[in-house]
Structure formats: structure tokens, C-alpha cells
Amino acid sequence: MRGGLWQLGQSITRRLANGDKKAVARRCFATEADLKKTVLYDFHVANGGKMVPFAGWSMPIQYKDSIMDSTLNCRQNGSLFDVSHMCGLSLKGKDAVTFLEKLVIADVAALAPGTGTLTVFTNEKGGAIDDSVITKVTDDHIYLVVNAGCRDKDLAHIEEHMKAFKAKGGDVSWHIHDERSLIALQGPLAAPVLQHLTKDDLSKLYFGEFRVLDINGSQCFLTRTGYTGEDGFEISVPSENGVDLAKALLEKSEGKIRLTGLGARDSLRLEAGLCLYGNDLEQHITPIEAGLTWAIGKRRRAEGGFLGADVILKQLGDGPLIRRVGFISSGPPPRSHSEIQDEGGNNIGEVTSGGFSPCLKKNIAMGYVKSGLHKAGTKVKIIIRGKPNEGVVTKMPFVPTKYYKPS
Amino acid sequence: MACRQLWASRAASYLRISLFHRSFSNVLKDLKYADSHEWVKIDGNSATVGITDHAQDHLGDVVYVELPEVGAAVTQGGGFGAVESVKATSDINSPVSGTVVEVNEELNSSPALVNSSPYENGWIIKVKLSDSGELNKLMDSEQYTKFCEEEDASH
Numbered sequence: 001m002r003g004g005l006w007q008l009g010q011s012i013t014r015r016l017a018n019g020d021k022k023a024v025a026r027r028c029f030a031t032e033a034d035l036k037k038t039v040l041y042d043f044h045v046a047n048g049g050k051m052v053p054f055a056g057w058s059m060p061i062q063y064k065d066s067i068m069d070s071t072l073n074c075r076q077n078g079s080l081f082d083v084s085h086m087c088g089l090s091l092k093g094k095d096a097v098t099f100l101e102k103l104v105i106a107d108v109a110a111l112a113p114g115t116g117t118l119t120v121f122t123n124e125k126g127g128a129i130d131d132s133v134i135t136k137v138t139d140d141h142i143y144l145v146v147n148a149g150c151r152d153k154d155l156a157h158i159e160e161h162m163k164a165f166k167a168k169g170g171d172v173s174w175h176i177h178d179e180r181s182l183i184a185l186q187g188p189l190a191a192p193v194l195q196h197l198t199k200d201d202l203s204k205l206y207f208g209e210f211r212v213l214d215i216n217g218s219q220c221f222l223t224r225t226g227y228t229g230e231d232g233f234e235i236s237v238p239s240e241n242g243v244d245l246a247k248a249l250l251e252k253s254e255g256k257i258r259l260t261g262l263g264a265r266d267s268l269r270l271e272a273g274l275c276l277y278g279n280d281l282e283q284h285i286t287p288i289e290a291g292l293t294w295a296i297g298k299r300r301r302a303e304g305g306f307l308g309a310d311v312i313l314k315q316l317g318d319g320p321l322i323r324r325v326g327f328i329s330s331g332p333p334p335r336s337h338s339e340i341q342d343e344g345g346n347n348i349g350e351v352t353s354g355g356f357s358p359c360l361k362k363n364i365a366m367g368y369v370k371s372g373l374h375k376a377g378t379k380v381k382i383i384i385r386g387k388p389n390e391g392v393v394t395k396m397p398f399v400p401t402k403y404y405k406p407s
Numbered sequence: 408m409a410c411r412q413l414w415a416s417r418a419a420s421y422l423r424i425s426l427f428h429r430s431f432s433n434v435l436k437d438l439k440y441a442d443s444h445e446w447v448k449i450d451g452n453s454a455t456v457g458i459t460d461h462a463q464d465h466l467g468d469v470v471y472v473e474l475p476e477v478g479a480a481v482t483q484g485g486g487f488g489a490v491e492s493v494k495a496t497s498d499i500n501s502p503v504s505g506t507v508v509e510v511n512e513e514l515n516s517s518p519a520l521v522n523s524s525p526y527e528n529g530w531i532i533k534v535k536l537s538d539s540g541e542l543n544k545l546m547d548s549e550q551y552t553k554f555c556e557e558e559d560a561s562h
Contacts (some may be wrong), residue, residue, distance in 0.1 A: 067493040068468040263467075263494050332471045332491050356470035356493050385473065385489065 032058070038084035039181050039242040047259050055148035057085040060261040070264035071271075071358035074228055075399070078187030079260035079268075080249055085148035087155070088177035088221075088236055094140050099165050099172040103158065104134065105287055105306055107297020111136040114210050116143075116223060119295055121154065126286040126308030126315070130154050131277055133225055133234075135210040143210065143221060145182065145234070147277050180221075181242035185249060186232030186268075189257055191404065194233060196252040197245075207231070207403035216241065216248050227265060229272025229401040270364060271357050273326060273396025279336050280324060280352040280366055288315040289368065291324045322349065323374040326396040327365045329354075329382050331389030334365040339383040340391070348373050351382065357398060364398045365391075432461040432555065435526055439542055440551035441484075441502040446526065449542065454503050457530040458490060458521060461555045466492040469521040472514040472531065479507045481534060483541050488531065490521060499531060503541055509533040 035058040044051065049060030060082070062070060073079065091100055097108045106119035116135030120128045130150040135143045146154045155176070162172060185194060195202050197216040205211055210223045221236035237245050250257060266276070275281045281290050286308070293316065300306065304313055327334065334354035342348050354365030365382070373380070376395045381388035438446045444462035448455045463469065471491040481487045481501035488499045510532050514520060520529040546554060 061494070062467070066468050071493075267493060332473055332489065332496075335496060356468075356491070358468075358493065 036085070038082055039239045040082040040084065040246060043243050043246060044082065044259070049259070049261065052262075054262060055085060055151075057148060059085060060259070062261040062263045063259045065258060065260075067261075067263040067267060068358045070258060070260045071267040073256075073258050074187045074260060074264065074268055075230060075359060076188070078185065078189035078193065078230075078232075078253060078257035079228070079264065080246060080257055081184040081186070081260050081265055082181070082246070083184050083234065084181040084239075084242070086182055087146045087148065087151040088180055088182060089144050089146065089155075089158075090137075090175045090177065091142040091144070091172055092140060092175065093170075093172040095165070095170040096140055096142050096172045097136070099162065099170055100134070100142055101300075102165070102306060103161060104132070105292075105296045105300055105312070106134060107299050108134065108136060108142065110297060110299065113138050116208050116210055116225070117295065118292075120281075120287045120290075120292060121146075121157065122287070122306055122308040122312065123283065124307050125284070126311030127283045128277070128281045128285055128287060128290065129157055129283065131275060131281055131292075133223065135223060137210060137212070149278055177236065179239060180236045181239045183235045183237060183242065183246060183249070184226055184232065185235065185257070186226045186228040186230045187257065188231065188402070189253055190230070190232040193249055193253045193257055194235075197248055205404075207405050216245050218245070220245075224404060227272075227274060228268035229274070229397055229399060229403075230268075231402050231404040264358075266353075267355060267358055270353055270355060270366070271359055271397065271399040272401055273366065273398060275324075275366075276353055285324075285368075286312055286315055286320065288312060289320040289322050289324060319371055321371055322368045323371055324352075324366060324368055325374045326394045326398060327351070327354075327367065327380065327382065327391045328360075328394045328398070329363045329365060329389050329391035331363070331382075331387070332384050333363040334367075334382045334384060334389075334391070338365070338367075340367055340369055341381040341383060341388065342373060343379055343381065345381070345388075348380065359399050364394075366396065369393070432459065432464050433526075434460070434548045434552050434555075436548045438526070438548065439502065439545035440548070440554075441500065441545055442554060443484075443498075443500045445500060445502050447502040447542075447545065448526075449536075449539075452536050452539075453508070454505065454534045454536050455530050456502060456532050456534060457525055458499060459551070460525045462497075463522045463525045463529070466490065466495065466497060467522075468493045469518045472511075472518045472521060474510040474512075474514065475507050475532060477507055477510060481505060481507060481532075483538075483544070490518075501532075501534065502545055503534055503536055503538075505534040505537040507532050508535045 044060045048064040051058045052061045101108050104119040121130045132144050132146045200213045218241040223234045226232040333356045334351045338351040340349040349369035351365045351367035357364045378393040380391045382391040444459050473489040475487045482504045486498040487501050
């Protein structure tokens with residue numbers, strides 16, 4: 001995974017983007033011209049964005065600020081990310097909820113209109129096809145956002161099941177929101193800054209909640225969610241208004257909210273203990289192993305009815321063989337695929353994401369270890385370039401999350 | 408006088424911003440350069456090795472430098488350590504062959520010296536040269552500047 005200095009900046013692209021192996025292979029041969037551009041592309045370049053290939057898109061890995069400074073500024077002030085490469089999707093119809101429940105582990109029926117949750121699309125073996133934030137807009141409209149690197153695979157999966165569902169008389173159809181762009185606004189200034197651009201009272205919109213509203217003169221889908229551990233929003237805006245909205249948000253923050261690229265986004269989500277699909281979550285990993293048991297609704301635990309439910313519910317009873325945990329370590333920062341050993345030098349697992357935490361000023365990582373060795377405080381060795389380094393299993397998030405919840 | 412200074416500093420900051428993409432990094436005249444972005448400074452039989460300004464700029468914040476042991480043998484083009492930034496891990500190759508006679512222990516506690524002072528306080532190892540003829544295979548500052556420009560243009 002590591003390269004010489006001449007491969008600078010390339011390895012993170014690979015590290016961040018190996019969502020699906022086919023996409024990776026394609027990307028290696030893709031030229032600049034083949035890469036898709038978001039409506040904010042010129043805006044990124046004009047603002048000093050270093051553009052890199054990511055899941056078939058040309059995306060900014062960072063701007064003029066270093067990744068370290070960008071990460072710190074997000075937690076201190078705020079960040080604006082272009083996440084338009086991610087795929088927004090609406091499922092509509094009176095059976096949309098019933099349909100989606102066949103594919104995900106969430107209790108979608110129990111969600112109140114205007115609320116959402118993180119969920120996992122599973123396969124027949126109980127492995128994760130993708131993770132996604134889903135929102136019940138109304139009882140017959142679900143809005144969800146899936147990973148850019150999983151888009152083709154996810155859409156093919158949903159379409160296949162939708163055909164079968166409709167053939168049996170189910171009422172569901174989809175709309176892929178390619179007419180919209182997605183901007184993530186994160187950090188303590190996100191809410192006060194966004195409030196300048198809308199008449200709706202944002203103090204009444206809590207973490208995980210959703211609203212369709214006017215922002216800066218255009219109709220947006222607003223979800224109070226994010227991928228940094230901070231309070232914040234993801235704003236789905238009509239693409240023709242995307243650049244204006246980004247400019248307005250930056251302007252209203254008086255320069256405190258900064259454009260932030262994929263590099264800092266990765267540091268932020270790692271500090272928040274959030275999974276990156278393709279690294280920490282994959283086809284062969286179940287939600288139980290990934291520590292996402294909380295995302296399986298109570299009713300779903302009793303009833304099943306989603307793909308791979310037999311495997312997942314059995315694991316729920318017996319306990320998984322491996323578990324995702326966090327680590328703090330000394331020496332060089334662990335990276336994905338670093339071997340984890342117990343104190344006796346026996347292999348007990350592998351790191352899936354790791355790096356230097358800009359906020360904690362120490363190495364943090366996550367990975368999978370054998371059950372029994374997953375408890376906080378367990379000492380481990382992390383092998384980097386053949387040498388063992390001291391590590392200790394640590395509770396996540398590494399940096400406390402600041403989601404806006406009713407007090 | 409004051410006015411001129413003000414103008415100069417404004418121009419400098421303007422240039423730095425506008426040239427961000429082209430990475431017009433600092434290249435020192437009396438050093439030799441490898442195509443893997445390490446520099447070497449020759450003083451008699453002793454060679455000081457580090458990574459270039461261009462390299463540190465692309466890597467970003469350096470958070471860890473893996474140093475070899477004193478006494479280790481290095482060969483021209485062979486890896487002897489690694490530098491870790493927030494975003495990536497990169498090997499460091501030796502531009503010369505010989506024996507490591509000193510390592511920059513300062514980097515253990517202050518790896519960011521590689522960013523702030525790549526040619527001075529951020530040096531990485533000192534090598535006792537075994538073959539000074541090898542130096543002919545390295546680039547001078549002019550060649551290296553051109554090399555960086557071409558490499559950036561191809562990305």
C-alpha cells in the first residue's frame with residue numbers, strides 16, 4: 001500500500017476509494033477526461049483545490065490549508081465539503097417502506113416522518129453491501145444517500161429486487177437525484193451560519209432529522225447529519241444553485257468555515273469512529289462484527305425479513321467471531337492492512353483504517369480482532385514494516401461527538 | 408523603504424497563492440537530487456541526506472519519520488526509512504551508497520522539521536560515502552527543478 005515519494009498523494013486516493021474492486025480497476029486506467037466533475041469543480045480549482053480521482057470523480061483532496069489545519073478548523077469553526085459524488089436516491093410508493101426493509105437492517109416502519117438513521121444494505125450472507133443514511137420523508141417516500149464507490153453496485157442491487165417486488169404487485173419506484181448536488185456543512189458554526197440563509201428555525205431540527213425547505217432561495221433537502229462527529233448538515237441543493245449556496249455559506253461564516261477536502265474528511269470520520277465502506281466495512285463483514293448492532297431495529301431482531309437475516313440474527317445470539325474496535329498506538333501511524341498481534345505475538349486481526357489524529361496528536365486506528373480480545377484496555381502489537389508497536393484497544397469515538405440532540 | 412517592503416511581501420504572498428498548483432518549491436544550488444525526491448549535500452567523504460521541499464510540500468504534515476540505525480548500510484536507490492504524513496506513507500531512498508554514521512534524532516520528537524526546514528534542521532541521515540562516482544548519476548538543481556515541473560505537469 002505504500003509508495004515512494006513520487007507517488008505522493010496517490011496512496012490516500014487508493015486508501016479512501018477502494019469501495020468496490022471493479023471501480024478501482026477502472027479508475028487506474030481512467031484518464032483525467034473520463035472523470036466526472038461535480039458542479040463545484042471550477043469553484044474547487046479556483047480555490048486551490050488539489051483534485052484527485054476518487055470513485056470515478058475528480059474531487060478535492062485538500063485546498064490551501066494542510067489536512068492537519070483543515071481537520072482542526074472543522075472542530076473549532078466549521079467545514080464545507082462537496083459530497084456531490086455521493087448518490088441521492090428517493091424511493092416512492094405506498095410500499096416503499098416494506099420494500100426497503102427487505103434490503104436493510106433498520107426498522108424503517110418505526111421511523112417517524114422527517115427522521116432518519118444510519119443503516120446497512122446486506123447481502124444473503126449477512127455481509128454489508130453498503131452503509132447509507134436513510135430518511136423517511138413521508139410514509140410513502142424514503143430519501144437515502146449511498147457511497148459514490150458503491151453507486152453502480154447498489155443501484156443494480158436495488159433495481160433487481162425492485163423488479164421482483166413490483167412483479168408481485170408491490171408499489172415502489174425510484175428517482176435518482178442526479179439533478180441535485182450535495183454539500184456537507186459541519187462543525188460548531190454550521191447551524192448559526194446556515195440559519196442566515198433560511199427562515200426555518202434550525203434549533204428545532206435535531207440530529208438525524210430531515211426537512212424540505214428554502215435555503216438561499218432554492219428548495220433543498222436538509223438532513224442534520226454528517227461524517228465528522230460534529231453537529232452539522234447535509235444539504236441536497238438543485239445543482240444550478242450549488243455554487244451560489246457554497247459561496248453564500250462561506251461568506252456568511254466570514255471565512256471561518258473553510259472549504260475542506262477528502263483528506264481531512266477521512267481524519268475527521270476516523271476520529272469520530274465512523275466506518276469507511278471499502279476499508280472498515282465490506283461484503284464479508286456483518287453489521288454485528290462492525291459494531292453496528294444498534295442499527296438493527298428491535299422489531300427486525302425479532303422478525304428478520306432482510307437479506308442475510310439468518311446469519312445476522314444467529315450472530316446476535318452467539319456473538320460474532322471478530323469485532324471492530326479502535327486502537328491508540330505508538331510509533332508510526334497504523335494503516336489499513338497492518339497486522340495486529342496479541343502480546344504473545346499471535347495474529348489476532350488486521351487494521352482497516354488508521355492514521356495520525358490531528359486533534360489528539362497521536363495515532364488512532366480501527367480494525368478487526370478476535371472476540372475476547374476486543375475489550376477496551378487490551379494490549380496489542382501493531383506490526384508496521386515488520387516491527388511491532390505498542391497499541392491498546394480503545395473505545396470509539398476517539399474524539400467526543402457533538403451531535404445536536406434534544407436536551 | 409517601508410513601502411517597498413510592504414509591496415514585496417504582498418507580491419510574495421500573492422505569488423505563493425497563485426503558484427500553489429505548480430509547486431514552485433525551493434531548490435538549493437549546491438545540492439544533488441535523486442528522482443525519488445531526496446537531496447544530498449556532499450562534504451568531503453560525508454553526505455547529508457534529506458527529502459526535498461517539493462516532496463515535503465506534496466506529502467503535507469509529516470507526523471513520523473522512521474530512521475535507520477547508525478551503522479546500517481545504504482545503497483543508491485535503496486530504501487532506508489519512511490516518512491509518514493497525515494495522508495500517506497512514503498519510502499525514503501538513499502541517493503548514495505555507504506554507511507549511516509549519524510541519524511537526526513531530533514525528528515523523533517519533532518518530525519515536522521521535515522516540513523519547516525527540509526534542507527537544514529529536517530535532514531534525515533548522514534552517510535559515509537563508499538563510491539563518490541555515484542554522484543554523477545544524480546541531478547543538479549537546475550535538472551531537478553525541471554524534473555519537478557514535468558512531473559507535476561503529467562499529473
